[in-house]
Amino acid sequence: MSRISREEVERVAALARLSLSDREADRFTADLDTILEYVETLRRVETDGIEPTSHPLPLATPTREDRAVAPMDPGLAVANAPEHEGSAFVVPKVIEGEEEG
Amino acid sequence: MTAAPGTLRELRDALDGGRVSSVELVDSALSKAEASQSSLNAFIRLQPERARKEAAEADARRRRGELRSPLDGLPLAIKDNMVQTGEPATCASRILEGFVSPYTATAVTRLEQAGAIVVGRTNMDEFAMGSSTEHSVAGATRNPWRTERTPGGSSGGSAAAVAAGIVPGALGSDTGGSIRQPASFCGVVGLKPTYGRVSRWGLVAFASSLDQIGAFARSAADCAWLLEVIAGHDPMDSTSIPEPVPHYADALDGDVSGLVLGLPNEYFVAEGVDPAVLSAVREAVAELERAGAKVREVSLPHTSYAIATYYLIATAEASSNLARYDGVRYGYRAPPPHGLTDMYCRTRSQGFGVEVKRRIVLGTYVLSAGYYDAYYRKAQQVRTLLRRDFEQALRGCDVIVTPTCPEVAFPLGEKTDDPLTMYLSDVYTVSANLVGLPALSVPAGFSNGLPIGLQLVGGALEEGALLRVADALQRRTDHHVIRPELA
Numbered sequence: 001m002s003r004i005s006r007e008e009v010e011r012v013a014a015l016a017r018l019s020l021s022d023r024e025a026d027r028f029t030a031d032l033d034t035i036l037e038y039v040e041t042l043r044r045v046e047t048d049g050i051e052p053t054s055h056p057l058p059l060a061t062p063t064r065e066d067r068a069v070a071p072m073d074p075g076l077a078v079a080n081a082p083e084h085e086g087s088a089f090v091v092p093k094v095i096e097g098e099e100e101g
Numbered sequence: 102m103t104a105a106p107g108t109l110r111e112l113r114d115a116l117d118g119g120r121v122s123s124v125e126l127v128d129s130a131l132s133k134a135e136a137s138q139s140s141l142n143a144f145i146r147l148q149p150e151r152a153r154k155e156a157a158e159a160d161a162r163r164r165r166g167e168l169r170s171p172l173d174g175l176p177l178a179i180k181d182n183m184v185q186t187g188e189p190a191t192c193a194s195r196i197l198e199g200f201v202s203p204y205t206a207t208a209v210t211r212l213e214q215a216g217a218i219v220v221g222r223t224n225m226d227e228f229a230m231g232s233s234t235e236h237s238v239a240g241a242t243r244n245p246w247r248t249e250r251t252p253g254g255s256s257g258g259s260a261a262a263v264a265a266g267i268v269p270g271a272l273g274s275d276t277g278g279s280i281r282q283p284a285s286f287c288g289v290v291g292l293k294p295t296y297g298r299v300s301r302w303g304l305v306a307f308a309s310s311l312d313q314i315g316a317f318a319r320s321a322a323d324c325a326w327l328l329e330v331i332a333g334h335d336p337m338d339s340t341s342i343p344e345p346v347p348h349y350a351d352a353l354d355g356d357v358s359g360l361v362l363g364l365p366n367e368y369f370v371a372e373g374v375d376p377a378v379l380s381a382v383r384e385a386v387a388e389l390e391r392a393g394a395k396v397r398e399v400s401l402p403h404t405s406y407a408i409a410t411y412y413l414i415a416t417a418e419a420s421s422n423l424a425r426y427d428g429v430r431y432g433y434r435a436p437p438p439h440g441l442t443d444m445y446c447r448t449r450s451q452g453f454g455v456e457v458k459r460r461i462v463l464g465t466y467v468l469s470a471g472y473y474d475a476y477y478r479k480a481q482q483v484r485t486l487l488r489r490d491f492e493q494a495l496r497g498c499d500v501i502v503t504p505t506c507p508e509v510a511f512p513l514g515e516k517t518d519d520p521l522t523m524y525l526s527d528v529y530t531v532s533a534n535l536v537g538l539p540a541l542s543v544p545a546g547f548s549n550g551l552p553i554g555l556q557l558v559g560g561a562l563e564e565g566a567l568l569r570v571a572d573a574l575q576r577r578t579d580h581h582v583i584r585p586e587l588a
Contacts, residue, residue, distance in 0.1 A: 004466070008466075009462060009466075012462055012465045012466045012469060013458075013462050013465075014446075015465050015469065016420060016424075016449075016461050016462060016465040017424075017427070017442070017445040017446050017449050018446065018449050018450050018453075018458055018461060018462065019446045019447065019450045020450070020458070020462075024455065024458065027455075028458075028459055028462055031459060031520050031521075032459075032462065032463055032466065034520075034521050035412065035463060035520065035521055035524075038408075038409060038521055039409040039412065039413055039476065039480075041405070041406060041409055042406055042409050042410065042413075042479050042480065042483055043479075045403070045406055045479075045482075045483050045486065047479060047482035047483065047486070050482040050485050050486060051482070051485055052478055052481030052482050052484070052485065053481050053482075053484040053485040053488060054310060054481060055310055055340075055537075056296050056310060056311075056484075056488070056534075056535065056536055056537025056538075057295070057296055057297060057342075057537045057561055059297075059340060061339065062334070062336075062339055062343055064336055072203060072204070076203045077203065078430075079201075079203065080199070080200050080201065080203070080430065080431035080432070081429065081430055081431065082428060082429075082432075082433075082434035083434070089429050089430060091429055091441055091444070092438040092439070092440055092441050092443075092444050093440060093441070094440075094441050
């Protein structure tokens with residue numbers, strides 16, 4: 001039995017804001033099935049009561065003096081945007097279903 | 102000791118002796134880089150004007166006797182996922198098309214402050230996701246030893262550029278072996294420092310709990326120089342370790358007597374390992390024994406679970422990190438959008454390559470409701486067990502010794518249609534990232550004319566011990582002196 005359906009691949013892709021071509025959806029379904037089968041080997045490992053590791057080494061939060069420093073110039077910060085106005089990013093209309101303004 | 106040809110040390114000696122200028126070194130690196138592009142494709146972009154100007158400034162400093170560091174005036178390359186003010190950084194992806202960085206990565210700033218000169222930005226797998234430098238919008242990089250072979254990846258451009266003698270050193274990044282595996286395939290030294298030893302500020306994020314910047318060079322001694330410059334705490338990266346940086350190079354005296362090398366049985370009995378790789382590693386270990394090192398067997402019992410653990414954690418982190426590429430703030434935007442969501446979807450679908458999309462989908466899946474505990478949390482728990490393995494093993498030895506890869510460089514195209522097989526080529530390297538420990542690959546021999554790498558893994562912040570062992574091996578062998586015909 002396959003571990004993941006094509007519908008599920010497309011649903012997850014939509015969550016990640018990806019629209020897959022038919023070919024990609026077919027291919028990813030097969031690839032993910034193979035990969036998920038492989039990672040199921042982890043089920044053999046007894047992990048009851050084992051703390052998860054999210055960071056590899058012990059980490060203390062470093063502190064610094066609370067002093068204001070100059071931020072990046074806003075003009076520079078938006079200079080890479082495909083579209084900007086002044087120091088603001090310009091995006092398509094957020095509320096869908098209305099005509100582009 | 103005379104410095105080996107083409108090393109940072111040899112070029113520095115030539116500068117000090119007045120036999121060459123920094124401008125000449127940079128010109129030579131640029132012309133070699135240009136000449137090799139059609140055969141190797143190691144670079145995504147060269148920056149000749151900036152490099153020549155900086156070289157002239159370095160020569161002027163030298164004349165005034167105001168050298169900044171041993172690296173002053175020497176040409177280097179950086180991987181295309183580290184930003185530098187005023188330069189593009191594409192990560193070999195269409196989605197960063199047109200991006201010009203408004204700031205510089207801390208590791209690169211430190212190179213600049215030391216007077217080193219970045220001559221170009223090297224090719225890589227898109228967003229560092231790959232083991233062959235084939236998943237690049239700029240096309241594949243080729244191995245200087247045999248051009249129908251991969252240089253490894255994802256830092257394949259940096260490894261190939263150093264192996265081909267274009268530059269004496271380069272920076273790369275290593276999330277699951279992306280410095281060590283290409284170093285092994287290209288016959289150079291590649292060092293992944295302890296997680297947090299080098300700031301990640303300005304390194305484009307792939308998997309934030311695994312990513313680490315490191316160095317390529319022909320010799321361990323050169324890697325020591327590079328690490329000393331780029332390492333250290335950075336207020337811009339709160340995961341960077343606030344410990345002083347040792348003078349790594351000063352401690353390299355070739356003495357390994359009494360040092361205990363641990364050989365993990367699991368790495369030597371694994372299926373599918375090229376016997377030539379194992380015999381080269383065993384011969385290198387025997388050489389180190391003759392130099393006075395002690396050898397002991399150790400065990401890393403969870404080794405066979407490392408790849409599964411790694412690909413769950415790395416893709417989960419990647420799916421989150423790559424959410425920022427949305428066509429709003431930088432890079433590519435799909436024209437013409439019909440509303441915001443459509444713009445996001447089409448920008449990302451057109452901007453990312455197939456391997457990046459595959460990993461985003463896998464990562465999103467393992468983090469999604471209903472699967473999180475079975476996949477992501479489970480992987481994090483196995484990560485704890487892997488950490489304990491290494492803690493236990495390093496109680497019985499100073500440095501763990503393994504092959505870097507189960508094989509030598511494989512042919513281009515061999516694994517691109519089979520992602521799982523490609524992932525499995527990282528079997529020996531991913532553990533060091535999962536547990537955050539420093540690891541290094543050093544040339545240990547050849548199989549049919551292709552280089553073999555030996556991997557050293559040490560305790561946290563024990564880069565000095567790795568460099569000491571690698572340097573001792575290089576003093577007693579000549580694998581790193583043999584160069585490909587292309588060089």
